[in-house]
Amino acid sequence: MTDRAAIGVDLGGSHVMAAVVDEEGKIHSKHELDLDDHAPSAVVAALASVVKLAIDGSKHDVVGIGIGSPGNIDPGSGTIRYSPNFGWENVPLGQRVRDEFPKYRVFVANDARCATLGEYAHGVGQGTQDFVLLTLGTGIGGGIVSGGALAMGNQMGAGEIGHHQIRPDSGFICGCGKVGCFEAQASGTGLIRHAMRLAPSFPRSGLLDVPRERLGSKAIRKAAQAGDAHALATWSAYCDDLALGLANVIAFVNPAVIALGGGVSSAGDFMIERVKPLVDLRTTMVPRGTTRIVRATLGNDAGAVGAATAAMRGGLIAQAPAAVA
Ligand SMILES: [Zn+2]
Numbered sequence: 544m545t546d547r548a549a550i551g552v553d554l555g556g557s558h559v560m561a562a563v564v565d566e567e568g569k570i571h572s573k574h575e576l577d578l579d580d581h582a583p584s585a586v587v588a589a590l591a592s593v594v595k596l597a598i599d600g601s602k603h604d605v606v607g608i609g610i611g612s613p614g615n616i617d618p619g620s621g622t623i624r625y626s627p628n629f630g631w632e633n634v635p636l637g638q639r640v641r642d643e644f645p646k647y648r649v650f651v652a653n654d655a656r657c658a659t660l661g662e663y664a665h666g667v668g669q670g671t672q673d674f675v676l677l678t679l680g681t682g683i684g685g686g687i688v689s690g691g692a693l694a695m696g697n698q699m700g701a702g703e704i705g706h707h708q709i710r711p712d713s714g715f716i717c718g719c720g721k722v723g724c725f726e727a728q729a730s731g732t733g734l735i736r737h738a739m740r741l742a743p744s745f746p747r748s749g750l751l752d753v754p755r756e757r758l759g760s761k762a763i764r765k766a767a768q769a770g771d772a773h774a775l776a777t778w779s780a781y782c783d784d785l786a787l788g789l790a791n792v793i794a795f796v797n798p799a800v801i802a803l804g805g806g807v808s809s810a811g812d813f814m815i816e817r818v819k820p821l822v823d824l825r826t827t828m829v830p831r832g833t834t835r836i837v838r839a840t841l842g843n844d845a846g847a848v849g850a851a852t853a854a855m856r857g858g859l860i861a862q863a864p865a866a867v868a
Pocket residue numbers: 705706707717718719720721724726727
């Protein structure tokens with residue numbers, strides 16, 4: 544008997560990746576293409592070509608295709624109701640892909656919810672009932688598992704943690720139009736914005752010699768570890784904002800584990816050990832220190848692993864179905 548697998552697709556603004564993922568969440572192969580045309584037909588064509596390569600090269604019994612896409616998505620039909628990344632409204636992505644692959648079950652869901660399912664089922668969320676993933680990248684993507692179920696919300700909007708405001712009076716302008724969203728303050732972009740805002744106070748800062756395109760969390764962490772005052776002040780302001788948001792998440796969800804992924808999380812303990820006491824300081828109605836704050840383990844693969852898992856389970860189902868005896 545051949546082992547079962549599904550194709551997990553990570554659809555991003557600039558590229559599409561299809562992976563063969565088995566039932567243990569292990570990736571066996573990856574196929575990628577850049578996307579420069581956001582017209583639905585061009586995106587479907589690129590997506591179909593990487594999925595076909597993945598299926599043709601797989602030694603597994605492929606049972607379905609799961610797609611994680613940015614935007615607000617109806618997981619029943621796989622229609623993208625709204626996706627600012629692609630400029631799409633009501634694009635029936637699921638049906639278009641089903642037309643290309645009529646033999647396969649096709650499932651489409653929001654990429655951040657897929658990543659949450661991936662990290663919960665096969666990463667650092669395993670064994671918990673209450674779990675939150677926050678991906679600190681260009682923005683903040685996330686998702687909530689509560690009582691062993693992935694929270695979807697009335698209009699599929701649960702888990703949009705990046706857009707709760709933490710600095711409405713003094714914060715940075717968010718891509719969504721509000722001021723001081725958690726995402727604007729505590730994403731990777733937020734870290735760089737903190738560095739820029741603090742720059743006038745540190746005219747001799749070595750960070751200002753780093754070319755703007757290379758100024759990221761890694762450069763800012765290295766400078767801080769070397770004792771650069773500007774970088775240390777940047778991390779301090781950033782961790783304060785990150786902690787504010789994390790304490791709010793604890794108040795809303797009371798998770799056992801919050802996993803931090805995305806580019807900024809590569810700072811690891813340097814960041815997490817700074818953030819923990821600040822979170823404790825702001826945690827009031829939940830016993831302090833009872834939420835573990837850890838690094839996510841699946842990295843950029845979480846979305847594809849989660850999308851494939853959803854395709855195998857027939858939905859964004861957090862608990863694996865009991866094995867049939
Ligand atoms: Zn926002």
